[in-house]
Amino acid sequence: MQSTQRREKVIQELSKISLPWRFLDAVDGRKLHYPIPEYPAKKVKKLLGFDLTPNEIGCFLSHRQAWSECLSQNITTIIFEDDFVLLPHFENVIETLLSQTENWGLVRLQAIEESRSHTIQSFPEYSLVRNDGDPLGATSYIVQPKIAKILLEHATQVYEPLDHFLEHYQKHDIPMLAIKPYPVDITRVESTIADRPNDRKPIKGFKKNMRSINRKLDRWLSKEPWFPK
Numbered sequence: 001m002q003s004t005q006r007r008e009k010v011i012q013e014l015s016k017i018s019l020p021w022r023f024l025d026a027v028d029g030r031k032l033h034y035p036i037p038e039y040p041a042k043k044v045k046k047l048l049g050f051d052l053t054p055n056e057i058g059c060f061l062s063h064r065q066a067w068s069e070c071l072s073q074n075i076t077t078i079i080f081e082d083d084f085v086l087l088p089h090f091e092n093v094i095e096t097l098l099s100q101t102e103n104w105g106l107v108r109l110q111a112i113e114e115s116r117s118h119t120i121q122s123f124p125e126y127s128l129v130r131n132d133g134d135p136l137g138a139t140s141y142i143v144q145p146k147i148a149k150i151l152l153e154h155a156t157q158v159y160e161p162l163d164h165f166l167e168h169y170q171k172h173d174i175p176m177l178a179i180k181p182y183p184v185d186i187t188r189v190e191s192t193i194a195d196r197p198n199d200r201k202p203i204k205g206f207k208k209n210m211r212s213i214n215r216k217l218d219r220w221l222s223k224e225p226w227f228p229k
Helices: 002-014 041-048 054-073 090-098 145-153 162-166 205-221
Strands: 077-080 106-108 117-122 127-131 140-143 177-180
Touching: 041 205, 054 077, 054 145, 054 162, 117 177, 140 145
Parallel strands: 106 177
Antiparallel strands: 077 140, 106 140, 117 127, 127 177
16 A cells, blocks of 8 residues: 555656656565575675665665666656655756766765765756765656766675765765755655664674675775775
C-alpha cells in the first residue's frame, strides 16, 4: 500500500511540469540474494567502518541503473527518488541548466542539510553553487550522459552510501554543483531508506584507528583505492 501511495504522489508531483518522465523500477535491497557480487562486505566494513544496510545497497544499485539508462539513451537526465515535492521554480531551473550544459555535468537539486557554498553563477531567482561540505541526500539531481559514464566506471562496487559517493570528488573527479535555493523539497516526506540506523555516528577510538590503517593499506596496495587522498 505504501509503495502505491508513493507512486501516486510522484505522479501528482510530475504532472505539474511539462518535461517527459517515466518510472524506473528500483532495486529492492531486501530481496537481493547474499552475498551480493557488487558488495564486498568484509572490505566495506574495514574501509568504511560499518556495514551498509540492504536498502542502502539497493538505493546505490537503483541509481547505477538510472545512470546506465542516461548513458544508453544519451540524454541529460533528472533522477528522482520517490519522496519529493517540486517547488515553483523547478522547471525554470531545468530550462536554465539545459541551456548552459557546458557549465556543469552533475547538479544537486535537493539536500537534507544546509551547507555553506560559494557561487559559480547567479541568476535572478537562484544560483549555481559549489557546496563546501556534503549536504547529504540524493533524492533529486540532474546528470549529463558523459558524467553518467564516469560514475558507472567508478561504481562497479558498492562501498559507501550513494549520496556520499556522488559527493566523493577525490574518487571520480566530478564536481557536484547545486542550485540554491533548492528546487526540490523533501522536508515534507519520509525517506525510503528506513533501515539506516538513526544513531549511526562517526566511529571513534580503536575502530577509527583501524579504519585509517586499512585505508592507508588500500591506497598503497590497490591500483584504484576506494578512499584516495
